[in-house]
Amino acid sequence: MIEKTAEAILEAAFSVFDDTPTATLTDVAAEAGVGRATLHRHFSGRDELLTAMAIQAMRELDDVFETAAAEAETYTEALRLGMAAMIPLANRAHFLEDWPSVNSPALAAETERQKHEMIHAIEQAKSEGGFAPDVPSAWIAQSFDALLFAAWEMVKSEDATPKQAADLAWRTLTTGVGGGK
Amino acid sequence: MIEKTAEAILEAAFSVFDDTPTATLTDVAAEAGVGRATLHRHFSGRDELLTAMAIQAMRELDDVFETAAAEAETYTEALRLGMAAMIPLANRAHFLEDWPSVNSPALAAETERQKHEMIHAIEQAKSEGGFAPDVPSAWIAQSFDALLFAAWEMVKSEDATPKQAADLAWRTLTTGVGGGK
DNA sequence: CTGATGTGAGACATAGGTGTCTCATTTGAG
DNA sequence: CTCAAATGAGACACCTATGTCTCACATCAG
Numbered sequence: 001m002i003e004k005t006a007e008a009i010l011e012a013a014f015s016v017f018d019d020t021p022t023a024t025l026t027d028v029a030a031e032a033g034v035g036r037a038t039l040h041r042h043f044s045g046r047d048e049l050l051t052a053m054a055i056q057a058m059r060e061l062d063d064v065f066e067t068a069a070a071e072a073e074t075y076t077e078a079l080r081l082g083m084a085a086m087i088p089l090a091n092r093a094h095f096l097e098d099w100p101s102v103n104s105p106a107l108a109a110e111t112e113r114q115k116h117e118m119i120h121a122i123e124q125a126k127s128e129g130g131f132a133p134d135v136p137s138a139w140i141a142q143s144f145d146a147l148l149f150a151a152w153e154m155v156k157s158e159d160a161t162p163k164q165a166a167d168l169a170w171r172t173l174t175t176g177v178g179g180g181k
Numbered sequence: 182m183i184e185k186t187a188e189a190i191l192e193a194a195f196s197v198f199d200d201t202p203t204a205t206l207t208d209v210a211a212e213a214g215v216g217r218a219t220l221h222r223h224f225s226g227r228d229e230l231l232t233a234m235a236i237q238a239m240r241e242l243d244d245v246f247e248t249a250a251a252e253a254e255t256y257t258e259a260l261r262l263g264m265a266a267m268i269p270l271a272n273r274a275h276f277l278e279d280w281p282s283v284n285s286p287a288l289a290a291e292t293e294r295q296k297h298e299m300i301h302a303i304e305q306a307k308s309e310g311g312f313a314p315d316v317p318s319a320w321i322a323q324s325f326d327a328l329l330f331a332a333w334e335m336v337k338s339e340d341a342t343p344k345q346a347a348d349l350a351w352r353t354l355t356t357g358v359g360g361g362k
Numbered sequence: 363c364t365g366a367t368g369t370g371a372g373a374c375a376t377a378g379g380t381g382t383c384t385c386a387t388t389t390g391a392g
Numbered sequence: 393c394t395c396a397a398a399t400g401a402g403a404c405a406c407c408t409a410t411g412t413c414t415c416a417c418a419t420c421a422g
Contacts, residue, residue, distance in 0.1 A: 035399065136340070143331050150323045178312060179310040179313055218372090227409095
């Protein structure tokens with residue numbers, strides 16, 4: 001397979017850049033168990049690799065969310081299931097957020113599209129009674145992402161299982177962790 | 182003042198690295214309105230600058246939190262006021278989290294100390310009834326940070342005032358943004 | 363005025379990451 | 393087996409960030 005090597009390189013790139021954002025292409029190639037020349041055969045340079053990573057991350061997140069959401073009967077439930085499904089990939093989303101060097105116009109458009117889709121789902125959920133109507137949807141989207149990433153960190157540090165983290169994140173988003181007084 | 186230039190450089194470093202983590206020291210010096218040689222007179226190199234930034238950020242966050250918390254009568258209130266006070270500086274906290282290249286042992290110790298202090302405050306707040314006792318304190322701390330950063334992003338993108346963002350973040354943490362059904 | 367300190371500008375050498383190329387070897391399809 | 397495609401290893405030149413140094417200038421206290 002031609003794509004197999006490219007995929008291994010992408011996977012290695014996520015792994016390496018995750019804990020060393022300034023890592024070199026040599027590091028990535030080594031992690032992928034691949035010669036540096038081979039890396040350049042698949043990705044012309046750093047920018048192209050980063051762009052490919054962003055596209056990959058976005059596609060994976062979209063896939064996993066849509067798949068999970070497809071089993072839901074309400075928008076609220078779709079958001080809950082989608083959040084749980086995205087947790088293992090949250091670092092990839094986080095990664096591409098902090099990366100201003102990725103400037104593909106198509107990518108920016110896709111980001112914008114997903115953002116609007118999220119806002120739309122949130123507003124549908126509001127009309128279902130799943131979210132408080134007086135809270136700005138932009139904030140709900142923002143805290144959704146924030147808690148999603150927090151959940152990923154809990155899993156990463158082994159302070160929680162994926163399932164526990166998902167429950168905690170959703171509970172926090174919907175009812176908070178206050179004492180109830 | 183000797184320190185004035187150093188402070189300007191630090192301030193510029195926060196500003197520049199915030200939206201371009203891979204920025205060069207030349208960029209930082211330019212942003213500070215200072216010659217590149219002058220930057221090296223105050224900070225031997227990139228590492229020392231980064232470490233100084235981390236120390237500065239940590240000190241500022243600690244100061245602003247303690248000052249705000251001093252006016253509170255309960256731990257719960259202290260956390261609420263502290264969160265609000267830290268929002269404008271949240272990017273600095275976020276910055277040093279993602280930076281593995283800062284390896285000062287003293288810094289790591291201080292990070293650990295503050296982390297434990299936060300856990301302690303949360304557990305005191307639990308005993309006051311401010312947080313649900315069945316939720317792991319580690320998660321509360323994690324979501325506290327996550328929502329703090331989310332609030333900062335809302336302010337940065339001008340989707341909310343600092344006060345609005347603080348209210349939203351605290352509300353989300355304690356009671357959530359669910360529809361209440 | 364005078365001297366000390368801090369600075370800006372620029373030259374300079376260095377190191378490391380990057381991109382390209384070559385060649386021998388391996389892999390896999392036919 | 394046979395051949396084409398893919399790869400690993402390494403050499404090579406290039407570029408940029410970096411760190412150091414020098415010198416002229418500005419500021420300011422004495």
